[in-house]
Each structure stands twice: as structure tokens, then as C-alpha cells.
Amino acid sequence: MKKIDPCTLVLFGASGNLSRVKLMPGLFRLDAAGRLPDHMAILSVGRGDVSREAWQADIKVMLDTKFKNGYDEAVFKRFMARNHYHANPPTDPDAFKKMQAKLADESVFPQNLAYFLSVRPTDFAPIVEQLSGVGLLDETNHWRRVLIEKPFGTDLPSAQALQASITKHLKESQIYRIDHYLGKSALQNIMLTRFANTMFEPIWNNQYIDHVQITNNETLGVGDRTEFYNNTGALRDMVQSHLLQTLALVAMEKPQDLSPESIRAEKVKLLQSIEPIPVDDLNKHVFRAQYAAGRVCVGDGHGENVHGYLDELASVGVTESVTETYAALKLFIDNPRWKGVPFYVRTAKRMHEGNTAISIRFKKAPMQLNDEQHQNWLMLNIQPRECIKMEIESKIPGLDIATRTLSIDSPQRQATDESIDSYESLLLNLMEGDPSLYLHISEVEAQWRLMDPIVKAWAADKSPVHQYIAGSRDPAESSVIFESEDQFWRYSIELNGDKHQS
Ligand SMILES: NC(=O)c1ccc[n+]([C@@H]2O[C@H](COP(=O)([O-])OP(=O)(O)OC[C@H]3O[C@@H](n4cnc5c(N)ncnc54)[C@H](OP(=O)(O)O)[C@@H]3O)[C@@H](O)[C@H]2O)c1
Secondary structure, eight states, X not given: OOXXXXXXXEEETTTSHHIIIIIXXXXXXXXXXXXXXXXXXXXXXXXXXXOHHHHHHHHHHHHHHHOTTXXXXXXXXXXXXXXXXXXXXXXXXXXXXXXXXXHTOTTTSOSOEEEEEOSOGXXXXXXXXXXXXXXXXXOSSSOEEEEEOSOSOSSHHHHHHHHHHHTTTOOGGGEEEOOGGGGOHHHHXXXXXXXXXXXXXXXXXXXXXXXXXXXXXXXXXXXTOHHHHHHHHHXXXXXXXXXXXXXXXXXXXXXXXXXXXXXXHHHHHHHXXXXXXXXXXXXXXXXXXXXXXXXXXXXXXXXXEEOOHHHHHHTTTOOOOOOXXXXXXXXXXXXXXXXXXXXXXXXXXXXXXXXXXXXXXXXXOSOOOOTTOOOOEEEEEXXXXXXXXXXXXXXXXXXXXXXXXXXXXXXXXXXXXXXXXXXXXXXXXXXXXXXXXXXXXHHHHHHHXXXXXXXXXXXXXXXXXXXXXXXXXXXXXXXXXXXXXXXXXXXXXXXXXXXXXX
């Protein structure tokens, strides 16, 4: 367990959705697990004029909503004692000075300060500038760190502009750019699976691997985030950040050690070696679509009729849109290990199942005994089930020489294992000063550099977008991006799971 200095977490946007659902409950769980230092305070900052008592009552609502089975009263008391509120109305020119005066009370607020900016992306730079203006980023006597929520820019120029604004006031070591996927233990396991096992490294290359699929599918639609989603789309929302980071962990070279610098250096090298998608040959490399009305499986296993994406937009007055709710890409990595191996990355809403997985198909075995013989697959499933599954061919007992596929499938999580939300580990890392699971600006830039040309080309192409029925599998037309005819989308990882050609 790493030591955490006494510190104050200053939470901007504490009344927002992310804070209510993830941050406050996450901090509470860290407190319950004894992971917060004794001297640690939380100062929530919001525009509204709210008393400390009213704010604490609101936090209780957040906890009651999250922990339906109740919680420990002693921990609750301790957690409440850590929590304070500061009103920062945008109309008050002295708001940040008042905040600085409040934080100056060392008997309440330890002077190491971690700022969590859980606010609109347009507010990131102005908040940093104002904190700097009142000396609250000065590290002369204590550390000062700023966590920037996702997204860091909406394209390369805006990411670079944000970087230029905040680095007027912050050193790189003070900036924590979040990609909450990296806080998932199953994602961290990719690196361990690769490098803590002797058997994988020799076959982790273009000599043995036929292709890799990185999938994030959901049964959910865009919900009440219609406007946000329509301005963003699947490519920017999921691929630019989470899925490219996943790809980097799957494909990067072994870092020299597990220091944040070494891991980031390898991820950056890998991201920079992904070949740009040729915009003049886009249709062979990328495919987009939107969900139409259909029926999806809901939590209890029942079906539910749902509207199509364009209908949902129409209900809020948007009459046309080419924004994708399905995106599939084929990427190649220009290095000796991966030359020629397609990496298929796809994400979609309103699919028949929700699943996040890395599926790796190996090349044909040297000995082909019959037509039924399948290629080996290795799958690392991230959610809903964290597990590793390997499919190998084995002889069917009997007189004939015939094979069938054996599934070696092991859950990664055991009943007694801690269940940690990704935001809990990221909050802890922020306070510990460990940036391993946060993004370096070079990673963010490399990711936007890859996505920008596709985003632009898709936005400019106003022809009707392919429609897929909500609750269905990948549109058959998406197979246009496959390099060879025997490749197909891999689905559920469940034992005896399906393996359908799309
Ligand atoms: N929600 C998620 O699951 C999620 C997931 C990934 C990333 N994020 C990122 O996390 C950040 C926060 O997301 P969120 O969903 O919590 O946002 P949110 O609910 O819309 O708002 C966060 C806070 O921002 C303040 N705010 C809202 N509208 C404002 C306005 N017009 N002017 C000034 N302040 C305003 C509000 O605080 P006060 O009124 O108290 O000032 C609000 O509590 C965003 O950058 C988002 O991209 C969120």
C-alpha cells in the first residue's frame, strides 16, 4: 500500500452526474477500506450557495442511492467530517480569492491540493487559470495536482490549444488526464497476462497472430445524452480514447520496468506507429452505421422495444444526422512485430449483447486434419465478465481422426476478490501521485491524429448512414473492412458462446 500525504481533494462539479454516481460513492468506499489518510479533506466547489449541512445531506442521498444495503455508521460519520462545501458563483469576481482564503485554514484543509475538474470541458482551462491567479497551483511548499476529465479536446487542434492554456500554469507532472478505462483492473491485466507469462511473448506477433479484435458493444442507446452524443459520435466517444488505449496495451513492446514513464513511453511509441487510415480509401478501412428501431435485451433478460437513433433525435428537434452509433475500423501497426496484422476495433450502441473484449485469432495450424478444424482464439474479456478464454483443437475420442474445439475458460475474478471501481483506483493514484494510469499529452495527440481525418471525412459525407436494427448483431455490410473472407466478428466469450459469421 503506497503512502498518501495529508491532502485536500477539491472537487469541482461535485453536484454533477459523475460525482453523484462514481466519485462520492468511490471516495466513501476508499474511506471504508481505510485507504484515505486520516488527514484528508474534501472540498466540493459549486456555483450554488449551499450550506455545509445541506451539502452533507445531499451526499447522504448520493450514498443512500448507491449503497442500497446500507453502510457503516462510523465510516459515514468520519466521511461526513471530511466533507466541506464552497460556493463559487461565476458572477463573483472574487470567487477564487475567497476559495483561496478558505483553503488557507490549515487546521481544516491539508495544504497538498488535488483538484478534480468534473465539469464541462469548456471550463477546464478557465478554472486552471483562475486557480493559478490566486496562487493555488504553486508547488513551493506542497504538491498541487489537477485531474482533467475526459475529453481532452475534441480534435487535435483543440487538444493542443487546451494543453497550451493549462501548461502556462502547470508542469506536465501536475497534470492528470483521465481515461477511466485504464482504472479497470481487467485492462491492467492485459499487461500482466502478456508479460508475467512465458508462453505468450513468443507467439505475440505477426508470425502467429492472424488478427486482433477489440470490441466494446452496448445494449444501451444514447439515453438522455442525445445532444452530447450527436455532437460526438462513437468514434470520438469510445475509439479515440478507451479503445486505442486498449489496443496500445495489447500491442506495445515490453516496458523496461513498471514505472509510469516506461509504460507511457511504450504506449506512445505504439500509438505513433499505427498507420494513418487512407482517407481516399476509407470504405475498405472504416464502417459506420446508426441503430434503427428494434428490440433489445434488458437487464432481467426480457426484451424491450426501442426507438431508432434518428427518431430519438427527431423528438428533440434534430431532423438529420450522420453521427455514427456504430463504428468499425481496421488498423495496421507499422513495426516488425505487427506488420500485416489487422487490428479491428469496433464499438456500437443497441447491439444484441453488451461486451468489452479483446479477441485474438491465431493463424491456421501447420497441420489441417479436416474442414471442421478451427483456428485458435485467445480472449481477454473486460466486461461484463472478467475472464480469460482459450480455444484449442483436440481429438474427438474414438476411432476416427477428427477434432473439436475445447474451451479453456477461467474467470479472473474470484468470490473473495476486492471489487474496485475504476474511479476508486484513479482517485487513489491521484492522491498518491502515481500517473501510470493517466494519459501523457503525447498519447492524447497521437490518438487525435489518427481519428481526426476519419471524423472529418464522415462529417463531410452527408449521404444517409447505414441503419442496423436495435438488438441485432453487426451489420453484415461491416465485413467490407475484413482483410480476408474467412474473418468474422467474434461475439460472446461465454463458455459455449456463439461464434457467428456476421
Ligand atoms: N457522467 C459521466 O458518467 C461521465 C463519464 C465520463 C466523463 N465525464 C466527464 O466528467 C465531467 C463531468 O460530467 P457530469 O456528467 O458530471 O456533468 P454534469 O452533470 O453536466 O455537470 C457537472 C457540474 O458542472 C456544473 N455545471 C453544469 N452546467 C454548468 C454551466 N452551464 N455552467 C457552469 N457550471 C455548470 C454543475 O455544478 P454546479 O452547478 O454545482 O456548479 C454540475 O454539477 C465532464 O467533463 C464529462 O465529460 C462524465
